[in-house]
Amino acid sequence: MIRDLTDAEARRALILKWGVVDPDVIPAWVAEMDYATADVVTDALHAAIDAGQTGYPPVGAGGELGEAYAGWALRHFGHRVDPDHVMPVVDVTAGVRLALDVLSDPAPMVMPVPAYSPQLEIAQITGRERWDLVVDPDADHCVIDLDRLDRLLADGARTLLLTQPHNPWGRVFGRAELEGIRDVVTAHGARVISDEIHAPLVLPGREHVPYLSLPGAADHAVAVVASSKAFNTAGLKCAQVVAGDDATRDRLVAAPMARNDSWSSLGVVAAVAAYTHGDPWLAALRERLDRQRTLLGELLATHLPEAGMRPLEATYLAWLDLRAYAPTGPAGWDPAEVLLEKGRVRVAPGHDYHPGLGGHVRLNIATSPERLTEIVHRIAAALGA
Ligand SMILES: Cc1ncc(COP(=O)(O)O)c(C=O)c1O
Known part of the structure; x- marks a missing residue:
């Protein structure tokens, strides 16, 4: 195959x-x-082109894309997502930027480092400082240092950009580890943006736990997800921000068009095909x-x-x-x-x-x-x- x-x-x-x-x-x-x-992806794309689907994609949360992602999350992670909480965005990096811009207080963002390089600039372009949580290159195991996270949040950071599974650490965070992160974040009333683009690429031996599936995560976190990394369709431009509750979704949907547009019709087609038929x-x-x-x-x-x-x-x-x-x-x-x-x-x-x-x-x-x-x-x- x-x-x-x-x-x-x-x-x-x-x-x-x-x-x-x-x-x-x-x-x-x-x-x-x-x-x-x-x-399954190229067949869907050919059919869409044959049907002339080269215009604007539908706007707003839910729809076919929301249903397709919700089905995927349930089958793969046992995680029940409300399809109406799934919002299209142009790509994962833009989704992280949107969530930070729209949902987070105007205060520093904590970034575990090493990190996916284009995202090192996201805090700054939204007018925030980036406060790094650096992993010791000599550590045998990459972990988020909870004491340090606690201090950064106590000092005024209001958002953690969590990448899980992590690029370039290659790590999958376990449930207990994620719960530890959640406990520190909630103690400070801060937010999590969980970049889960690599979730479909968890290799045998480990399992992905969506951050939003943790009890108590829904009101302070969003996940940014996509089928594009696992299915090699990054150029088609469609990712999704998943909200944990209606209030968060409503804030994202209310963002001005100029802050969130540009995802593509063919990207939606590819994502729906991958999520629905790509297993x-x-x-x-x-x-x-x-x-x-x-x-x-x-x-x-x-x-x-x-x-x-x-x-x-x-x-x-x-x-x-x-x-x-x-x-x-x-x-x-x-x-x-x-x-x-x-x-x-x-x-x-x-x-x-x-x-x-x-x-x-x-x-x-x-x-x-x-x-x-x-x-x-x-x-x-x-x-x-
Ligand atoms: C952690 C992480 N987030 C985001 C991206 C890029 O995604 P996009 O092209 O959808 O912005 C990558 C690309 O490899 C990545 O590793």
């Missing part, structure tokens, strides 16, 4: 990931997969990514034994600690530059996600086993491992 794109197909299909690199470079950077789009393809994808994760572990053990990597519980984005290979100390060292120049592999630099951190990269493993093998061989050769 998962069909690997050839290099030529990938260059035509993935015009950012493959299109901006030289022909001898293997791209393993931006979060897109080198797999053909699921037939078998997604199950096959997770199996493939599970095998890629195992393969990566084997390849690192053999060819890059000094590389550090925390367990990848979700996503196809591995966070690699390459500090042991730094030629003259890791501070300020950007392995991504070396890998591109000497290895002809493009990965994402770690300092994009954790400003100031040297020696780390994010590696996208959603490709064929052959390419992943070649990527690790090239990285090892470039680093003289």
Whole structure:
């Protein structure tokens, strides 16, 4: 069911990931997969185009999209969502911005770091400060330090941007951990924006717990979700903000059009098809990514034994600690530059996600086993491992 794109197909299909690199470079950077789009999605898109559905999408919460997401959340996470609490937005990053703008007090936002890089600027563009909750790069396990969260909220922060599952930590937060976060947030009357774009990409061994499914979460949190990451349709532009109660939904719906528009009709079609008919393809994808994760572990053990990597519980984005290979100390060292120049592999630099951190990269493993093998061989050769 998962069909690997050839290099030529990938260059035509993935015009950012493959299109901006030289022909001898293997791209393993931006979060897109080198797999053909699921037939259920492309069939729905072809049908929509044939029917001429190139006009505006419906506005407001609920509708077919709300029903489709609610069905998905119940089947996959056992979470009952009111379809009328599901609002379209253009993408997840815009959804986070909208929620912050419309729902949060004008006060600092707490950001666990490393973080998805474009979201590092969200607080500032909504006129807020970003207060980082930094994970120690030497910690074996990435966790949100609840004491520190408590202090930041006590000092005046009013929103936590939670990413779960986390990119680039690769972590899935457990129920007890999420309840701990909820207890600290509610003690300060603060808000949570839970970016759950990677929820469909939880790998075997772990389970996703939607933040909104926790008791007591509905009145202070929204989730921002999408099918786009798991189904490779980011360019179609449709994500969803899920409210926990009517009052939150009403505030989001009342936002001026100029603050929330631009999601696309074809994005809605793709999301409805993925949520409604995409389960078998997604199950096959997770199996493939599970095998890629195992393969990566084997390849690192053999060819890059000094590389550090925390367990990848979700996503196809591995966070690699390459500090042991730094030629003259890791501070300020950007392995991504070396890998591109000497290895002809493009990965994402770690300092994009954790400003100031040297020696780390994010590696996208959603490709064929052959390419992943070649990527690790090239990285090892470039680093003289
Ligand atoms: C945590 C996280 N949020 C949001 C996004 C981007 O989503 P969108 O393109 O819908 O803004 C990504 C992309 O990989 C991501 O990792």
